[in-house]
Amino acid sequence: MPVSEMLVVIIATISPFMLAIGVIVYLYKSRVAKQSTLIKIVELGATVDPEMMKMLSDDSNGHKTDFKYGLVWLAIGIPLTLGIWLRFSISDAVFGTIPVFIGIAYLIAAKYKLRETS
DSSP, X not given: OOHHHHHHHHHHHHHHHHHHHHHHHHHHHHHHHHHHHHHHHXXXXXXXXXXXXXXXXXXXXXXXXXXXXXXXXXXXXXXXHHHXXXXXXXXXXXXXXXXXXXXXXXXXXXXXXXXXXX
C-alpha cells in the first residue's frame, strides 16, 4: 500500500476520535466557565436570582430547539431520500426516510411543547 493511501486511512481513523475529544473539551470548558461565574457572583456577595440561573443553565429542551433539530433532520433526510431514490430504487429509498421521520417527530414535539408553555 502506498504511503499516501496509508496516510488517508490513518487520518480517517483518527479524525472522528479527535472530533469527539474536541467536543467534550469544549463542553467541559463552557461548564467550568459558567460555574466560575456563579462562584464569583457569590463571592462578591450578590444573590443569585432564578433569572440568572435560567440564563446560565443549559435549557436546550425548549420548543425552539426541537423546531431547529426537526428542520435540520428534514434538510438532511429529504435530499438523502431523493438521491437514493433517483440513484437506486424506491425500495432502497426507504432507508433515507428515517431522517425525514425523525425530523417530523421533532417538529411535532416542538408544536406540543409550544402548546404546553402557553
